[in-house]
Amino acid sequence: MAKDTISLSAPKRPGRRPGSNQTRQLILNAARGRFSEDGYAGTTIRGIASDAGVDSSLVMQFFGSKEDLFGAVMLITPHALSRFAEAFDGPEAGVGERVARAFLGIWEGDPADSEPLLAMLRGAMGNEQAATQLREFLEARITELPAARRDDKGESALRIALASSMLVGVTVGRRIVRVPALANGSAEALIHLLAPALQSILGDPDR
Amino acid sequence: MAKDTISLSAPKRPGRRPGSNQTRQLILNAARGRFSEDGYAGTTIRGIASDAGVDSSLVMQFFGSKEDLFGAVMLITPHALSRFAEAFDGPEAGVGERVARAFLGIWEGDPADSEPLLAMLRGAMGNEQAATQLREFLEARITELPAARRDDKGESALRIALASSMLVGVTVGRRIVRVPALANGSAEALIHLLAPALQSILGDPDR
DNA sequence: CGTGAAACTCAACGCTTGTTGATATAAGTT
DNA sequence: AACTTATATCAACAAGCGTTGAGTTTCACG
Known part of the structure; x- marks a missing residue:
């Protein structure tokens, strides 16, 4: 596993390295x-x-x-992107749990999927480019709405924006601020609480 | 109103200024x-x-x-502090609306109340001191729990942490990322959606 | 095997940063 | 009026920043 003089105290000569272009x-x-x-x-x-x-x-x-x-x-992987899109789309019953599961799943999976999001989120706090990109990412969830709901005076847009922001908040608490209760809690326990809350926001738009 | 050479292109002499020590x-x-x-x-x-x-x-x-x-x-004003404490405390019925109203109220009111929070939040993304302070602020909501719920295997702690983080997310969306739907939406419209979601998390701990 | 492009380092640039004396003026105290 | 203390500016520091240009080594292709 350890090749003898690989890169410990490497003399760092200039010039292109042999082989490897990764x-x-x-x-x-x-x-x-x-x-x-x-x-x-x-x-x-x-x-x-x-x-x-x-x-x-x-x-x-x-x-x-x-x-x-x-x-x-900040380029989000297509894989992560499609997971979000699919979760918001689909039948209204169970949308809360579906979204919660998709969202938390991203953070439990491949860091290559979650790190761009984390970078975007952290950057959005002080960098206008990042804020814009995150804004557009969240807006995309909205413009991809099924046509049936697109003309309800912005009600649906507000619902989706609110739900997305809440999920952002969960990430802030869990990964950035590291509130112990959130950081240590299992994903299942979180989903159990999150799903009904999201459902109350994303579901029954006629009440 | 305009004294001749008052402070436009003021020569900025050194030394203590006459009067005023604000x-x-x-x-x-x-x-x-x-x-x-x-x-x-x-x-x-x-x-x-x-x-x-x-x-x-x-x-x-x-x-x-x-x-x-x-x-x-980052010092939070006692006024803001007590509003949060009172909202989480109190009867369980209506806790969702109470918390939503207290939280959004802070941001509509005196900037002296909201700017420390915003600074803390924005700073928490890159500064460990700020992250710690925000963590402790959120933790305080938890440790101030009524004794009756303090020994439920962390269930209540998780509920409060989750609710708080969601509210943090709303602020991120509204004030930092400035998602249009959230930034333009009225506080009342937000409360109307937020209250039931928060209630589903903070309320009925026995279901 | 020769040649241009690609991958790499080195040394330095101009600028901004947080922080530190030294110094000047006003206020407060005796 | 003399003296200490608080309020202010100025000039400069060492360090770190993003960025650039020149030089060195390897690769890819003829």
């Missing part, structure tokens, strides 16, 4: 981690480069600028 | 605005000083360090 992905992963952990302003190109084991100028060469790199980090 | 409060207000708008990392001492119309070193002299100043900004 460095770009390595940088992107490091950037994902940093941005999702420290937010936009708190993240440094040098820090990302250090995590990826490369020079900071290489990061610039690959991604152009810090802003552009952040944009690349 | 500069400290002026700085604190400027800091509140900046921190609540740009987060911790995104806020600069120089920016605050400029808003307050003073030199940046005066800010340091008054508050010691950026971290300390941030701490002072």
Whole structure:
């Protein structure tokens, strides 16, 4: 498992490395981690480069600028995207549990799915680009509404926006602020409480 | 109204100003605005000083360090604090509406009440001190539980933490990300949707 | 095997940051 | 009036930032 002199105290000669051209992905992963952990302003190109084991100028060469790199980090995977879309869509009965399950499922699964969201969320607090992107992501849940509900004076839009924001709040509490009760609680216990609350917002639009 | 050379292109001589010693409060207000708008990392001492119309070193002299100043900004007013405490306390029937109303009321009222919360929230995304403070604020809602529910294997704690986080999410959507449907919606319309959802979480703990 | 492009590092740039004396003016106290 | 203390600015610091240009090594293709 441990090749002798692989990268411990590597002399770091300049020039292209033999073989391997996965460095770009390595940088992107490091950037994902940093941005999702420290937010936009708190993240440094040098820090990302250090995590990826490369020079900071290489990061610039690959991604152009810090802003552009952040944009690349915030790209949500199609997999995560479709899970959300499918959950909001579908029959009205059980929509609460379906949405709760889809949402929490993302955070229990592959970090490649959740880290862009976390980066977007954390970045949205201080970076206008991130705020816009998150806004558009949430808006997308709304514009994808079935036509039947699209002309109810914004009632449905409000319901979906509210439900989405509540889920954002759960993530803030669970992953960012780390409120013990939330961070330690099992996903099942959360779903059990979340589902009825979401159902009361997303369901019966005629009451 | 315009004394000839009063403060337009003021030469800014050093030395104590005649009369008036409210500069400290002026700085604190400027800091509140900046921190609540740009987060911790995104806020600069120089920016605050400029808003307050003073030199940046005066800010340091008054508050010691950026971290300390941030701490002072995050102090929640007793008024806001008691509104939350009272809302969660009280009879179980109607707790959902009471909490929703108290929470949204804070944001409609005096900015001096809401800006510390907003600063805390925005700061919590990238600053550990802020995250801790927000965590403790939310935890306080839990430890102030009536004794009757304190030993239900953390069920009540989870319920309150979840409800609080959802409200945090609403604020994120409304004030930070500015999702149109939420930002433009009236407080009453939101309460109408929020109250039943919160009630389903905070109410009937025996179902 | 030669040549241009791609992957890489190094050294430095101009700028901003938080923080620190040194210094000047006014207020409060004796 | 003299002296201490609080309020203010100024100039500068060391460190860190994003970004750039030049140079070095390997790859891909003819």
